[in-house]
Amino acid sequence: MTKALVSVPKTARRGDIIDIRAMIAHPMETGYRMGPNGVEIPRRIITRFVCTYGGEEVFFAEFFPAVSANPFVSFSLIASASGTVGFEWTDDQGQTESASAEIVVT
Amino acid sequence: MPGPAARLIVLTGVTGLLIVLTSHASTDDISPGERRSGRDFMAPETQAIQADDTANPGMLWVLQGAGLWTQKAGPADQSCASCHGAAQASMRGVAARYPALDAATGKPIDLTGRIAQCRSERQGGTALPRDGDELLALTTFVAHQSRGMPIAPPDDARLTPFRDAGRQIFTTRMGQLDLACASCHDDNWNQRLAGSAVTQAHPTGYPLYRLEWQGIGSLQRRLRNCMIGVRAEPFATGSDDFIALELYLMQRAAGMEMETPGIRP
Numbered sequence: 483m484t485k486a487l488v489s490v491p492k493t494a495r496r497g498d499i500i501d502i503r504a505m506i507a508h509p510m511e512t513g514y515r516m517g518p519n520g521v522e523i524p525r526r527i528i529t530r531f532v533c534t535y536g537g538e539e540v541f542f543a544e545f546f547p548a549v550s551a552n553p554f555v556s557f558s559l560i561a562s563a564s565g566t567v568g569f570e571w572t573d574d575q576g577q578t579e580s581a582s583a584e585i586v587v588t
Numbered sequence: 589m590p591g592p593a594a595r596l597i598v599l600t601g602v603t604g605l606l607i608v609l610t611s612h613a614s615t616d617d618i619s620p621g622e623r624r625s626g627r628d629f630m631a632p633e634t635q636a637i638q639a640d641d642t643a644n645p646g647m648l649w650v651l652q653g654a655g656l657w658t659q660k661a662g663p664a665d666q667s668c669a670s671c672h673g674a675a676q677a678s679m680r681g682v683a684a685r686y687p688a689l690d691a692a693t694g695k696p697i698d699l700t701g702r703i704a705q706c707r708s709e710r711q712g713g714t715a716l717p718r719d720g721d722e723l724l725a726l727t728t729f730v731a732h733q734s735r736g737m738p739i740a741p742p743d744d745a746r747l748t749p750f751r752d753a754g755r756q757i758f759t760t761r762m763g764q765l766d767l768a769c770a771s772c773h774d775d776n777w778n779q780r781l782a783g784s785a786v787t788q789a790h791p792t793g794y795p796l797y798r799l800e801w802q803g804i805g806s807l808q809r810r811l812r813n814c815m816i817g818v819r820a821e822p823f824a825t826g827s828d829d830f831i832a833l834e835l836y837l838m839q840r841a842a843g844m845e846m847e848t849p850g851i852r853p
Contacts, residue, residue, distance in 0.1 A: 489642035505645060550802060551802035551803065552802065554645065556643075
C-alpha cells in the first residue's frame with residue numbers, strides 16, 4: 483500500500499502562487515549502513531520525484547542518499563488552469579508510486 | 589599534563605556531579621501547574637512539523653491505519669469498521685483512557701494490546717507483530733482520533749495495584765548507571781543531557797514519529813531506549829512491567845492534551 487500524502491489547494495484564483503507539498507513513506511536506505519553480522523544493507527532510495535500539472539511536467543527533484551527517510555518536498559506553482567496535479571516518485575529499483583489531486587482555478 | 593591543583597579541580601567537578609545525581613531522593617512529583625508536554629521542549633521548527641498535518645510524517649501512518657481499519661481480515665472476514673463503524677466517532681477519546689482493565693484477564697491492557705487482541709480473537713486473523721508497521725499504524729490511527737482531548741485514565745480501583753507497581757518501577761534505580769526514571773524526569777527535567785532536553789516524560793503523543801528513528805514508534809520502544817540508556821536490561825515488549833509503567837505514566841499525565849501523532853527529535 484502506498485503511503486503518500488499530498489497537499490494541493492482545492493481552489494485558487496488564476497495567477498495565484500499556490501503551495502504544494504508532497505510526502506511519501508520510504509526507507510531511503512543509504513547503502514552505507516551495516517546490518518546484523520556486518521552484512522551490508524543494500525541501497526534503496528527514491529532517485530527522482532516529478533510533479534505534473536495538467537499533464538505537463540512543472541517540477542522535478544533528484545534525491546540522493548543524504549535525503550532522510552519519508553522525504554518531504556514543498557514548492558510553489560502558479561495556478562493557471564483547472565486540472566490534475568500529479569506526483570510520481572521513482573526509486574532506484576525502477577518502482578514508481580504516484581498520487582494526484584484536483585485543483586479548480588477560477 | 590595538568591598540575592595537581594588542576595587535577596583536584598577536575599575531581600571536585602566530577603564528584604560534584606555525582607552528588608547532584610545521588611542526593612535527590614527521587615520522590616518529588618512534578619506539581620500539576622508545572623507539567624509540560626515534550627512538545628514544549630522542542631525547537632520551534634520541530635513544533636511546526638507536528639502542528640501541520642501536511643508536514644507531519646506521522647500522518648503517513650494515520651493514513652495507513654485508516655486503510656487497515658476498513659480492510660477485512662481473518663476467517664471471520666470482518667474489518668475493524670464492520671463492528672466499530674467510523675473510527676472518527678467510535679474511537680474518539682478511547683486512546684486517552686488506555687491502558688485499561690481487561691476484564692477477561694483482570695490485568696491492564698494497552699491500546700496496542702487491545703487492537704492485537706481484537707484481531708486475533710474476534711477477526712481471527714494472523715497475529716500482528718507488536719512493533720510491526722501495521723499494528724503501529726492501527727494504533728496511531730485510533731490514538732489520532734483522541735488528539736486534542738485530555739488524557740483521562742480510568743478511575744477503576746482494580747487498576748490501583750498495577751499503577752502502584754508502575755510508580756515503583758518509575759522510582760526504582762536500575763542499570764549500571766543506577767538511575768531511576770524519576771532521577772531525570774522528576775528531579776532534573778529542566779536540565780539538558782548533552783545537547784538534548786531531559787523533559788518530563790509525559791506520554792502525550794504516542795505512537796510518535798521520532799526524527800532520530802526516521803519512523804513511528806511506540807511508547808514501549810521509547811521506554812526500551814531509556815532503559816538501554818541507563819545500561820539496564822529492557823523489559824520484554826508487551827510485558828506486565830511495561831504496561832504497569834505505561835499505566836503510571838498516563839496517570840501522571842492525566843488531563844494533558846493528546847497529540848498523536850507527535851513529533852520528537
